[in-house]
Amino acid sequence: MGTPMPATPLVQLSHVSKSFGPVQVLKDVSLEMNRGEVLCLAGENGAGKSTLIKILTGAIPRDAGEYRIDGQDVGSPSPAQARVLGVGVVYQELSLLREVSVEENLLMGRLPAKGGVVNKRELRARATRMLERVGLTRVDPGMLVSELPVATRQMVEIAKVLGADARIVIFDEPTTSLSEEDAQHLLQLINRLKKEEGVAVLYVTHRLEEIFEIGDRITVLRDGQFITTAPTNQFTHDTLIRSMVGRQIETLYPERQHKQCGKTVLAVQGLRLQGSPYRINLEVHAGEIVGLGGLVGAGRTETVRAIFGADPIGAGTVLVDGTPLRTGSPQQAVKAGLGLLTEDRKELGILADLSIRENVTIADLSEVSRLSVISQRQEVSLVQQLVPRLRLKYHSTEQTISSLSGGNQQKVLLSRWLATKAKVLLLDEPTKGVDVGAKADIYTIIGDLAAHGLGIVVVSSYLPELLGICDRVVVLHDFGVTGELPIEEATEEGVLRLASSTPVSMNA
Amino acid sequence: MATTSSTPQPSATPRAVAEDQRTPISLGRESGGILVLLIFMAALILTTNDFLTLTNLDNLVRQVAVFAILSVGQLFVILTGGIDLSVGSVLGLSGGVTALLLASGASIPLAILVGLLVGLVVGLVNGLLVSRFGLPPFIATLGMLGIARGVVLLLTGAKTIAPLPDGFSAIANGFILGLPSLFWILIVVTIVAAFVLGRTVFGRYVYAVGSNAESARLSGVPVSFVLLAVYSISSLLAGFAGVLTTSRLGAGIPTAGTGYELQAIAGAVIGGASLSGAKGRVIGAVLGALIMGLLANGGNLLGIDPFYLQIAIGLLIILAVFFDHLQGRSFSPMRRAA
Numbered sequence: 001m002g003t004p005m006p007a008t009p010l011v012q013l014s015h016v017s018k019s020f021g022p023v024q025v026l027k028d029v030s031l032e033m034n035r036g037e038v039l040c041l042a043g044e045n046g047a048g049k050s051t052l053i054k055i056l057t058g059a060i061p062r063d064a065g066e067y068r069i070d071g072q073d074v075g076s077p078s079p080a081q082a083r084v085l086g087v088g089v090v091y092q093e094l095s096l097l098r099e100v101s102v103e104e105n106l107l108m109g110r111l112p113a114k115g116g117v118v119n120k121r122e123l124r125a126r127a128t129r130m131l132e133r134v135g136l137t138r139v140d141p142g143m144l145v146s147e148l149p150v151a152t153r154q155m156v157e158i159a160k161v162l163g164a165d166a167r168i169v170i171f172d173e174p175t176t177s178l179s180e181e182d183a184q185h186l187l188q189l190i191n192r193l194k195k196e197e198g199v200a201v202l203y204v205t206h207r208l209e210e211i212f213e214i215g216d217r218i219t220v221l222r223d224g225q226f227i228t229t230a231p232t233n234q235f236t237h238d239t240l241i242r243s244m245v246g247r248q249i250e251t252l253y254p255e256r257q258h259k260q261c262g263k264t265v266l267a268v269q270g271l272r273l274q275g276s277p278y279r280i281n282l283e284v285h286a287g288e289i290v291g292l293g294g295l296v297g298a299g300r301t302e303t304v305r306a307i308f309g310a311d312p313i314g315a316g317t318v319l320v321d322g323t324p325l326r327t328g329s330p331q332q333a334v335k336a337g338l339g340l341l342t343e344d345r346k347e348l349g350i351l352a353d354l355s356i357r358e359n360v361t362i363a364d365l366s367e368v369s370r371l372s373v374i375s376q377r378q379e380v381s382l383v384q385q386l387v388p389r390l391r392l393k394y395h396s397t398e399q400t401i402s403s404l405s406g407g408n409q410q411k412v413l414l415s416r417w418l419a420t421k422a423k424v425l426l427l428d429e430p431t432k433g434v435d436v437g438a439k440a441d442i443y444t445i446i447g448d449l450a451a452h453g454l455g456i457v458v459v460s461s462y463l464p465e466l467l468g469i470c471d472r473v474v475v476l477h478d479f480g481v482t483g484e485l486p487i488e489e490a491t492e493e494g495v496l497r498l499a500s501s502t503p504v505s506m507n508a
Numbered sequence: 509m510a511t512t513s514s515t516p517q518p519s520a521t522p523r524a525v526a527e528d529q530r531t532p533i534s535l536g537r538e539s540g541g542i543l544v545l546l547i548f549m550a551a552l553i554l555t556t557n558d559f560l561t562l563t564n565l566d567n568l569v570r571q572v573a574v575f576a577i578l579s580v581g582q583l584f585v586i587l588t589g590g591i592d593l594s595v596g597s598v599l600g601l602s603g604g605v606t607a608l609l610l611a612s613g614a615s616i617p618l619a620i621l622v623g624l625l626v627g628l629v630v631g632l633v634n635g636l637l638v639s640r641f642g643l644p645p646f647i648a649t650l651g652m653l654g655i656a657r658g659v660v661l662l663l664t665g666a667k668t669i670a671p672l673p674d675g676f677s678a679i680a681n682g683f684i685l686g687l688p689s690l691f692w693i694l695i696v697v698t699i700v701a702a703f704v705l706g707r708t709v710f711g712r713y714v715y716a717v718g719s720n721a722e723s724a725r726l727s728g729v730p731v732s733f734v735l736l737a738v739y740s741i742s743s744l745l746a747g748f749a750g751v752l753t754t755s756r757l758g759a760g761i762p763t764a765g766t767g768y769e770l771q772a773i774a775g776a777v778i779g780g781a782s783l784s785g786a787k788g789r790v791i792g793a794v795l796g797a798l799i800m801g802l803l804a805n806g807g808n809l810l811g812i813d814p815f816y817l818q819i820a821i822g823l824l825i826i827l828a829v830f831f832d833h834l835q836g837r838s839f840s841p842m843r844r845a846a
Contacts, residue, residue: 310726334728348726351719353786362716363727365709372709416727 278480607760627747
């Protein structure tokens with residue numbers, strides 16, 4: 001793109017290497033960032049992107065290579081020194097303190113004070129200026145962060161980073177938990193920062209569309225090695241994926257012949273979520289993939305959790321293969337043949353201290369035990385039966401699941417439900433924070449499962465994914481159903497239109 | 509990660525099984541404990557003439573067995589990320605109730621059964637407070653620490669209950685196959701507990717709940733039941749320890765077990781259990797109790813001021829956790845890499 005290239009780049013990392021013990025995670029990687037330019041860092045999980053970011057922010061030292069800012073060798077800066085040099089990072093997991101006010105968060109560590117007493121007026125004034133800079137004019141700086149919606153928190157986080165005089169801003173997967181609309185706002189903001197304030201941006205994301213939308217240049221890493229750097233317009237979708245993955249991925253979404261759907265395996269009748277006036281009806285047939293669309297906050301996660309019995313509900317019945325579920329008992333739901341892949345993998349999915357083997361078998365130990373005594377041999381062989389289908393990368397079934405990358409953890413969690421021989425799977429954002437190679441694998445698995453006669457419900461904020469893998473899309477808004485689209489008639493515009501209309505009150 | 513394979517090599521399987529952290533034979537988190545134990549024993553053998561005498565070893569085993577049983581019970585709770593502060597008081601209560609019944613002429617089996625039942629009931633209450641009413645384990649069992657002790661003091665009028673029938677005293681003071689009966693009891697408790705935690709579905713659930721209770725619940729694990737069960741097991745074992753203590757002393761002492769809860773926790777922690785849950789094994793808890801018992805015994809033999817011993821045990825707890833923490837930290841960058 002037509003950005004003028006200044007003589008010295010703002011940031012130069014050259015020939016950087018880093019090992020953790022025997023594992024080399026970065027090998028001779030170089031990268032340059034310029035003022036007023038967005039550089040996208042692309043690569044699969046485990047490619048070394050996070051490590052590179054940590055080296056830039058001073059969180060970890062590098063083993064070899066040079067780090068220059070403004071042409072000056074900065075050595076191995078500490079995080080505090082890097083901040084003074086103007087490096088700021090907006091993390092995937094927000095670093096704001098939830099039970100502290102917005103203004104205090106913004107100026108945490110440098111609160112305006114005299115003799116240890118905070119000057120409230122000065123605090124308010126500075127915080128307001130910082131918020132204005134990111135276009136948050138309507139947020140009361142005195143509110144607690146926990147009272148703000150996720151998208152707003154993200155903006156506050158950015159305001160905080162910019163307020164610390166960052167000239168180099170790193171965004172690490174900033175849109176993962178944002179709706180399409182909020183993500184657009186964020187991208188616009190980044191564009192403005194780049195153009196009007198000359199900020200150098202390093203942008204890391206798994207959403208390729210965003211790379212093409214916002215990136216001026218792209219640097220690709222694979223397995224810790226530098227693969228290429230080029231202006232965005234020299235890449236196509238396919239060539240970018242190929243250089244990231246190193247293998248050809250023909251189509252991200254598997255071809256699905258529209259199968260004849262079997263009997264009803266999941267029937268949701270008159271389900272009313274707590275505090276909602278609407279009733280939700282939903283039927284899923286064997287072999288069918290039903291998408292749940294809608295904006296963030298529309299009640300999609302709440303709906304699948306309610307179906308699974310994870311939360312108390314207002315009213316309604318859920319039948320799995322004809323068997324009514326007792327409400328509020330995930331245990332019974334699992335026995336009846338239901339599985340839930342949660343959106344929050346870390347907090348609600350993995351058992352971090354346990355091994356891959358134990359994580360796979362936990363939902364149905366009856367399969368590998370006799371008289372309540374577990375056979376480890378059967379466990380291992382069950383895991384080994386399941387993993388080849390998943391293209392799972394691991395050393396041993398005994399390593400802890402937390403030692404795997406996000407995509408591989410997700411595959412282990414999927415195989416947890418494959419192991420139960422579930423009839424219906426509820427998948428909440430199954431590819432969130434998962435790299436493109438693993439994404440394709442997960443889509444293939446979902447397609448296979450449907451072909452084997454499972455009924456599948458997929459929640460996704462990412463419309464191309466929803467339209468790419470589902471047979472039918474049901475759209476929610478305000479904890480109610482606003483409409484349903486067969487895949488032939490579903491378009492992104494159509495789903496978005498339904499996502500902002502009023503739910504039809506359905507009486508069971 | 510250095511080498512990855514999309515399909516596991518078959519040759520990896522036997523090694524993988526042997527690597528499991530929780531099979532009772534292999535050494536993992538407990539290797540440090542075993543080392544400390546061996547050093548202590550060697551030191552005592554070299555510096556004292558009395559350590560290897562039958563009288564002393566007999567004494568040692570009888571002292572350690574009660575603490576080890578408490579530590580094993582405590583381990584169940586600690587593995588779920590909880591804590592049971594009531595075990596010392598439950599020991600006193602169960603022992604006191606058993607003694608009272610015996611003194612009033614009840615048969616030995618009945619007295620023991622009621623003693624155990626008292627432990628179980630206290631455990632059920634603890635478990636319900638934690639699992640149904642959502643009280644923090646620390647608070648629920650701290651309350652129970654006071655209640656159980658108060659009850660036993662009331663029941664006994666704070667007086668020692670003696671004498672007790674000889675048949676009852678023989679239980680913890682007798683010998684089986686030439687070894688102290690308490691030794692065999694400890695072995696049985698250890699093996700059963702290790703089997704339950706290491707090999708059964710319930711044991712797996714305990715570790716799962718300790719790792720992440722909400723994830724476990726969403727995988728269909730009956731979390732409430734597991735919590736109820738671990739507090740019941742801990743209290744039942746404390747009750748059992750109470751009966752054994754009463755038998756060993758030949759008297760029901762209402763203040764018996766005071767402060768033992770901290771000994772039990774220390775034993776589990778020195779043996780490698782993590783207070784945040786999901787890490788630790790039965791063999792470790794027993795080793796931990798043994799190490800503390802050895803310290804006390806050795807100090808006694810060497811004529812060391814017991815106040816120094818308290819300091820030594822305190823240091824040991826801090827060191828054990830410190831080294832565990834160091835180990836965890838040196839691995840963490842690798843896990844979080846990339």
